[in-house]
Each structure stands twice: as C-alpha cells, then as structure tokens.
Amino acid sequence: MIKSFEEFPLDAALLRAVSETGYTTPTPIQAQAIMPLLEGKDLLGIAQTGTGKTAAFALPILQLLLQSGKVRAPKCARALVLLPTRELAIQVAECFEEFARFTSISSTCVFGGVSDFPQKKALSRGIDVLIATPGRMLDLINQKAVSLRALEFFVLDEADRMLDMGFINDIRKVIAMLPPVRQNLFFSATMPADITKLSSTILRRDPIRIEVVPESTPIERIEQSLYRVDKKRKGALLRALLLENENMSKVLVFSRTKHGANRISETLEKAGISSAAIHGNKSQTRRQEALGNFKCDQIRVLVATDIAARGIDVSSVTHVFNFDLPEVAETYVHRIGRTARAGKDGAAIAFCAPDEESELKAIEKLTRQRIPEGDPAIFSKMTEVKESPRERAALAPKKPYRKPLPKPPRAKAPASTGGQEPQKMNAVKTIGKNRLGSRARKRLRDQRSEQ
Numbered sequence: 159m160i161k162s163f164e165e166f167p168l169d170a171a172l173l174r175a176v177s178e179t180g181y182t183t184p185t186p187i188q189a190q191a192i193m194p195l196l197e198g199k200d201l202l203g204i205a206q207t208g209t210g211k212t213a214a215f216a217l218p219i220l221q222l223l224l225q226s227g228k229v230r231a232p233k234c235a236r237a238l239v240l241l242p243t244r245e246l247a248i249q250v251a252e253c254f255e256e257f258a259r260f261t262s263i264s265s266t267c268v269f270g271g272v273s274d275f276p277q278k279k280a281l282s283r284g285i286d287v288l289i290a291t292p293g294r295m296l297d298l299i300n301q302k303a304v305s306l307r308a309l310e311f312f313v314l315d316e317a318d319r320m321l322d323m324g325f326i327n328d329i330r331k332v333i334a335m336l337p338p339v340r341q342n343l344f345f346s347a348t349m350p351a352d353i354t355k356l357s358s359t360i361l362r363r364d365p366i367r368i369e370v371v372p373e374s375t376p377i378e379r380i381e382q383s384l385y386r387v388d389k390k391r392k393g394a395l396l397r398a399l400l401l402e403n404e405n406m407s408k409v410l411v412f413s414r415t416k417h418g419a420n421r422i423s424e425t426l427e428k429a430g431i432s433s434a435a436i437h438g439n440k441s442q443t444r445r446q447e448a449l450g451n452f453k454c455d456q457i458r459v460l461v462a463t464d465i466a467a468r469g470i471d472v473s474s475v476t477h478v479f480n481f482d483l484p485e486v487a488e489t490y491v492h493r494i495g496r497t498a499r500a501g502k503d504g505a506a507i508a509f510c511a512p513d514e515e516s517e518l519k520a521i522e523k524l525t526r527q528r529i530p531e532g533d534p535a536i537f538s539k540m541t542e543v544k545e546s547p548r549e550r551a552a553l554a555p556k557k558p559y560r561k562p563l564p565k566p567p568r569a570k571a572p573a574s575t576g577g578q579e580p581q582k583m584n585a586v587k588t589i590g591k592n593r594l595g596s597r598a599r600k601r602l603r604d605q606r607s608e609q
Contacts, residue, residue: 160189167196169224171260172217179256185210187370192218195343200365202357203345209370211315212253215239215343219311220258222341223286226310230264230284233304237287237311240332242319244269244291244442245449250315251289263287270294271442278303292320292328299335306335314360317346318353322486326356333360347495348488379498381505383532384518389511392481393422394540397429399507400459402539406477408452411461412493414482419461422481426459433459464489473499480508483517487524507532 160166161183163176184192187205195201195218205211219237230236241247251267258265265287268277274297281288281304288304298304314320320329342365344357357365387395400406413419416437423435434448434457452460453472464484475497484490490508497504508529510518522528 160184160193166192166217168217168221169261172220172224172257175257175260176213176217181213185214187211187368188214188217190368190370191215191366194366195219195341196221198222198341200342200361201344202361202365202367203343204349204367204369205345205347211345212250213257215313215315215345216250216254216257219287219313220254220261220263222311223263224261228310230286231308232284233281233302234308235281235285235288235304235306236308237313238295238306238309238332239287239289239313239315240292240295240320240329241289242291242316242323242325244271245445246316247289247291248446254287254289258287265289268294268298269442270297274298274301274303292325292332296328296331299332306332307337309337309340311341311343312336312360313343313345315345317344317356318348318350318488319492321352321356322489326352329356330359347492379503380494381503382494382508382529383505384508384510384529385532385536386510386512387537389513391540392509392511393425395509395536396422396479396481397426397431398536398540400426400431401429402536407458408455408472408475409459409477409479410472410475410496411459411479411481412484413461413463414484416463418482419463423459423461426461431459432457433461435461437463464493472496473502475499476504478504478506480506483508483510483514483521485517487517487520490521491525 163173163181163184166184168176187203187209188211191201191203191211191214195215201215203211203214223236228236239247239250241250247267247269251265254263254265263286266277266280266285267289268274268281269291270293274294277294278298278301281298285304290298295304299306314329320326342361344360344365346353346357385395396411400409411422413422416439419435419437423433426433434451436445436448440448448457448460451457461481478494478497480490480493484493494504494506497506508518508521518529
C-alpha cells in the first residue's frame, strides 16, 4: 500500500506543489488510481464526493503532459474535463492550477452564465487542460473557438449527476467529436444501468475499475439525525437548532426550490444568523461571492438548491441540513457528502414533513439504514417569529375564483310619442353639439317660455 506521494514516479515540480498544498498521505482512490493512469490505462472510478478523486486524475494527467513534450496548438486542447456545474468546474480548475503552478502546463475553465469573450481569448492560444461544462463546451465548439482534434485525455466526472441534470445528449455530441486514440477517465458516485451503458461507449476494452466505497452508501463518519416537523414549522426548528448549538459553525442548508432558499436565508438574517443563498437565478458573480464569504467564515449558513449539491468543496462544513427532503434518494447522498471531508467528522440533519414520508423511506432503503430521531427537547425551545403582513399574505391560501354575477340589463329608453318631451331632448342635444351663442340661447329660452 502506497503511504506517500513520494512513492509515485511524479515530476519534482508536481511533488513540490503537492507538498505545499498540504497533501501527505494518498487517499484510497489516489493510491489505487494514479499508477494505472500513469501507465496509460482507461479508468472507471466509483467514489463518493470528498474522497480526493480530483487529485487522483489531475496528477497523472499533468505528469503525462509533461512527459510527452508536445506543444499545444492554437485553439486546441490536449486534455478535457467535463463537469456538471459551474462551481464544481471552478474548483477542479483551481486544483489543476495548484498542482501545475511550478510547471509550464496551462489550464482554463469555461462555463455558461458569463461572457464568452475572455474564454475564447484564452483558447485562441491553445490550452493544455480545459475544464468545462457541457453546454458552454458545445457552444464554443460550434463557434469554432476550440477544437478537439489534438485531444489526448478525456475525463467525465460526476457522470451520474450529468445524467440527472439532462446533459446526456450534450455529452454524446462531445464524445462524437473526440479523436479515436485517447486515454479516458470515467468517474461516478453511483453506477445505475444508464451510467454503465454510457461508460461502455467512452472507455476502451477492459478498463481498470476502482470502487472505493459501497455504491450509494454515505460516508461512515457522518452522524445523521431526523426531525419530523410540519412544513410551516421547519424555519422555527432550524433557527432553534442554530441558536442552541454554537458548534454548528459552518452550516450548509439544502432547499428544494429557489424561492424557498431565499426565504430561509431571509428568515435566518432576521434572527441574527448570518447567511446567504445560492441557486440558478443568482448571477455567477453573486454565487461566487456568497461561496467565497462562506469559505472565509464571513457567513455562518449557506442556503443552496441542488445545483450546489456537488459544486461546493469546503473541507470544514460542520453540518448539512436537508430542509426539504429531495425527490431523488441519491441526491440525499450527494448532499450530505458536503460534510465529513478531508478526514474530518460531520453531521447531517434532515427535516421530514408528513407529506415527505415516501421520500424518507426511499432514502433509508437506498442507504440501507434507518436515520435516528433527533433530540425532541429542541421543540420546547422553538419560538415562532411573527411574519410581516406581506409574508402572511404570500403564505395565506388563495380564495377560490368565483365567476362574477352578470350585470342586470339596462332599461331601454321609452319610445318617442311625438310629444313635447322629445323636442326638449333634441333641443338640449343641439345645445351640447353646436355650443350656441348667447343670442341663440336667449331665443331658445323665449321659445320655451311661450310653449
């Protein structure tokens, strides 16, 4: 068993970067994956988040790029890493930059939601390692800003998440553009039938298969607990737990909806708990700002939708809250994997409303364990916060729509009988239409008086 990075045949510049990054002992997936990859073999890796798989493929790719001695061509990439979310792409790019800082290997990260002009400018000179999300990658290929004809390495990371987010067609389009001779790396946290079928279209025959933990099983160091609570009281329960437990210093809360994430963050701010929300409606700048503040301990709670379930790599997250249970049981595994990273312990707390019992049963069936109930004493410490009239109006049930009653028909004017009254009406109309002068009005008054 390899116990040190010094045992790998890596370049001195890479070993220096690894040492300064703080890595000492390889994780299980790093110990098993690095040597086969250095030998040029394809790899199928099954590993949960937080197991160190980014370094497991980044170091061999950088080593092989250094050994080849090839020069990058304009608008060409030598290695491509595809990832499902912007946040995850940025973090993988940072990992490549850290390991390659003492070498001449270049890398860049491209994703949607921002201007593509700087990205096309960086690609115009050619790039060694390109980290991308599928949508922006296809967009740049269609604009002929980048070519894959010289590609040597292809990495598909978080493959099951790609499938869940509907990127399967984009991935197939990218695969069709890859050169036939290349080294392939395929990573996924779970291996359902669809993922197995996809891997067979990418990997060469007889790839090295590495499975670090049992499929879809949460990391053992995570202490899980469950609170059954009405949906309307979840906010009060979250506030009570955060106010009563100071050890919840860096907390990640998952909401099912974007609007729900905003409401949770606003509620916590009113209670004096610093927080921020990130989701798909937030701009990339705002999302990066919130994530940066969370990493730097400027905010205590980060509220996120599932877009960040695998896109947040913060080693010191102490607690993960499932404010809303996910509809897909596998998503629960990815959420709680945000804690207990880099060898540390962590805790995951789930709130279950009466209408979420089916989701809870699916999660317990998948993880093969029953989530224990939390301490019920916290319910006595819950304080309901008065909501503003606007919030009450938003939460109040809408009145059923009632079709308005038809208006009664207007009574028709009586038919003219040729008497004096119609003449008076005509005279009045004449006054209104012709705007008679003073003499004409006097004559008209005289005529009426004679009648």
